[in-house]
Amino acid sequence: MLNQTGIPSKDQVLSRFPKENDLLKPKAILECYEDIPCNPCATSCPFDAIDIGENINKQPVLDVDKCTGCSVCVTSCPGLAISVAQLVGEKAVFKIPYEFIPLPNPNDIWKGVNRAGEVICDATIEKVVSSKIMDRTALLTVSVPRNYLHEFITVRKP
Amino acid sequence: MMRIEKHPILNFEKKKEISFIFENKQVTGYEGDTIASALHALGIKTLSYSIKDKRSRGFYCAIGNCASCHMIVNGIPNVRTCITPLTEGLIVERQHNKGVIK
Amino acid sequence: MIKKELIIIGGGPAGLSAAKMAVDSNLDVLLIDRSPSLGGQLIKQTHKFFGSKKQNAKMRGIDIAKKLINDVKDYKNLEILSNATVVGLYLDKVLTVFYDGKYVRYQADAVIVATGASEKFLAFENNDLPGIYGAGAIQTLMNVYGVLPGKDVLMIGSGNIGLIVTYQLLQAGVNVKGIVEAAPKIGGYKVHASKVRRLGVPIMTSTTIKRAVGKDCLEAVEIISLDEKWQEIPGTNKIIDVDTLCISVGLSPMHQILSMVNAKMKYIPELGGVVAVVDDINQTSVESIFVCGDALGIEEASSAMMEGYLTGLNVAKYLRKPHPDSENLIHNYHQELDLLRNGPFGQKTLIGLQKLKETSHA
Numbered sequence: 001m002l003n004q005t006g007i008p009s010k011d012q013v014l015s016r017f018p019k020e021n022d023l024l025k026p027k028a029i030l031e032c033y034e035d036i037p038c039n040p041c042a043t044s045c046p047f048d049a050i051d052i053g054e055n056i057n058k059q060p061v062l063d064v065d066k067c068t069g070c071s072v073c074v075t076s077c078p079g080l081a082i083s084v085a086q087l088v089g090e091k092a093v094f095k096i097p098y099e100f101i102p103l104p105n106p107n108d109i110w111k112g113v114n115r116a117g118e119v120i121c122d123a124t125i126e127k128v129v130s131s132k133i134m135d136r137t138a139l140l141t142v143s144v145p146r147n148y149l150h151e152f153i154t155v156r157k158p
Numbered sequence: 159m160m161r162i163e164k165h166p167i168l169n170f171e172k173k174k175e176i177s178f179i180f181e182n183k184q185v186t187g188y189e190g191d192t193i194a195s196a197l198h199a200l201g202i203k204t205l206s207y208s209i210k211d212k213r214s215r216g217f218y219c220a221i222g223n224c225a226s227c228h229m230i231v232n233g234i235p236n237v238r239t240c241i242t243p244l245t246e247g248l249i250v251e252r253q254h255n256k257g258v259i260k
Numbered sequence: 261m262i263k264k265e266l267i268i269i270g271g272g273p274a275g276l277s278a279a280k281m282a283v284d285s286n287l288d289v290l291l292i293d294r295s296p297s298l299g300g301q302l303i304k305q306t307h308k309f310f311g312s313k314k315q316n317a318k319m320r321g322i323d324i325a326k327k328l329i330n331d332v333k334d335y336k337n338l339e340i341l342s343n344a345t346v347v348g349l350y351l352d353k354v355l356t357v358f359y360d361g362k363y364v365r366y367q368a369d370a371v372i373v374a375t376g377a378s379e380k381f382l383a384f385e386n387n388d389l390p391g392i393y394g395a396g397a398i399q400t401l402m403n404v405y406g407v408l409p410g411k412d413v414l415m416i417g418s419g420n421i422g423l424i425v426t427y428q429l430l431q432a433g434v435n436v437k438g439i440v441e442a443a444p445k446i447g448g449y450k451v452h453a454s455k456v457r458r459l460g461v462p463i464m465t466s467t468t469i470k471r472a473v474g475k476d477c478l479e480a481v482e483i484i485s486l487d488e489k490w491q492e493i494p495g496t497n498k499i500i501d502v503d504t505l506c507i508s509v510g511l512s513p514m515h516q517i518l519s520m521v522n523a524k525m526k527y528i529p530e531l532g533g534v535v536a537v538v539d540d541i542n543q544t545s546v547e548s549i550f551v552c553g554d555a556l557g558i559e560e561a562s563s564a565m566m567e568g569y570l571t572g573l574n575v576a577k578y579l580r581k582p583h584p585d586s587e588n589l590i591h592n593y594h595q596e597l598d599l600l601r602n603g604p605f606g607q608k609t610l611i612g613l614q615k616l617k618e619t620s621h622a
Contacts, residue, residue, distance in 0.1 A: 057603025079451025216390025
């Protein structure tokens with residue numbers, strides 16, 4: 001499916017999510033499903049939690065225990081294929097990369113979108129960070145209802 | 159308006175205006191433009207006509223490879239307008255033939 | 261006639277990288293580029309690059325261009341000629357250059373051809389209508405000159421360029437109505453595909469363009485589905501209203517200038533088309549004329565840089581002015597190139613290079 005539509009299958013997505021218990025703390029979700037020559041996620045991680053190895057064509061593997069959810073990898077990934085997810089009560093809180101204008105403002109309600117580009121829910125913008133080191137890839141903290149944990153991927157301006 | 163004003167990655171500052179003549183009319187582009195980019199920003203997509211059937215032609219590659227953007231500039235035919243910087247007072251005309259050297 | 265030790269034709273990632281190694285080796289170098297600015301196609305790549313640190317991964321292409329230019333611009337032994345087109349290359353390494361309305365002649369001890377690639381085109385009814393542009397052309401227009409190509413775009417081709425340009429069109433506020441791909445599978449990296457799909461752009465595989473519609477410029481496009489044998493399926497035609505069609509069906513090496521010296525050429529589809537037959541140091545069948553980058557086979561810019569560095573080092577050695585750290589650097593850049601080509605996307609290049617090698621030993 002991914003090869004025809006650009007939409008990863010449910011199994012592919014689930015394979016990149018740690019157990020729900022681990023998600024009580026923020027963890028990186030590495031949605032890189034293909035062997036491509038690229039390793040900035042691994043070299044940018046300050047905690048050595050992402051391993052690609054000598055052959056940069058391998059897919060990244062996350063050490064869930066080492067990952068602090070710091071989100072440095074989110075804005076380092078040239079493929080915009082990484083987000084950070086956390087379960088907080090009834091909410092799923094994401095940190096996602098965003099490269100469009102205008103940027104949202106905290107407390108804005110935008111649309112939550114799935115991997116097929118369909119609007120699935122409301123998404124509350126909690127925080128917007130854009131620093132020099134992130135090099136024009138903004139990091140949005142967004143919360144959506146908990147049941148969209150595996151569906152939500154990005155936001156769209158309403 | 160075909161000019162990008164705001165962009166998430168790039169900065170397009172307003173630059174100095176440059177006036178030039180296109181098909182006997184005075185028009186305006188900006189410093190840093192090529193002839194083809196200035197014309198496109200004005201909504202002008204047809205740069206020449208094919209030699210035999212006189213079909214409209216625009217540019218294709220925009221980097222000087224393909225010859226699709228050839229125009230007559232200051233009387234000189236076959237100028238690759240996609241890589242020729244726009245300068246003040248240029249006289250630009252659509253080309254209808256192989257080009258005639260005067 | 262002006263004499264130079266080395267003349268490099270093309271100031272893109274390969275040419276600039278070759279220039280860096282050559283000037284570091286104390287060669288007297290002339291770098292010629294036909295565009296107003298150096299950097300080749302990097303100057304319109306607004307996305308962050310793949311690869312590893314050695315290829316400036318996660319830096320945006322536009323900034324890699326600046327870096328490569330900065331790396332060479334202060335050398336006294338480098339002369340840069342922009343807005344200059346090489347129109348003649350001869351066996352005695354004489355070059356005729358069209359510059360500032362005049363023809364200027366140069367002669368060099370060695371020449372590196374780093375002319376890059378040109379965009380392929382596609383045959384269909386009305387394919388000459390204004391509004392039908394190469395993907396690279398749209399990038400140039402949008403990201404270099406800040407001019408929008410149109411309002412509604414259809415993309416033909418789902419290779420990395422098609423996918424990336426789609427994303428860049430969306431960033432500039434242009435509506436992309438879809439990506440059409442004749443093959444049954446997406447051609448480029450899936451991360452790029454997912455990136456545009458989640459933004460709502462449908463990717464239609466096993467689909468092709470049938471014709472363009474319009475009088476003086478493009479008004480609509482007719483597409484049609486293909487079966488497993490790439491044959492059109494009757495009744496699946498669809499008309500899509502767009503004012504811009506973006507064609508991204510691959511690149512061909514810009515080899516033409518090498519034909520002027522009768523360099524031995526070979527058609528190798530895996531490398532994108534006709535390329536020069538070269539030896540281990542990228543020397544063509546014509547003594548002292550070298551080639552590197554996309555002109556020797558279509559790859560990513562990261563590979564073009566590595567190949568440029570390597571060729572610069574090898575040419576310096578060939579001219580008996582080796583770089584002080586020559587052997588070490590040659591070893592490292594070889595390793596980097598091998599790494600970049602070590603995944604599934606590198607296989608095509610490896611097969612192509614193998615074919616090229618078999619020819620040169622024949």
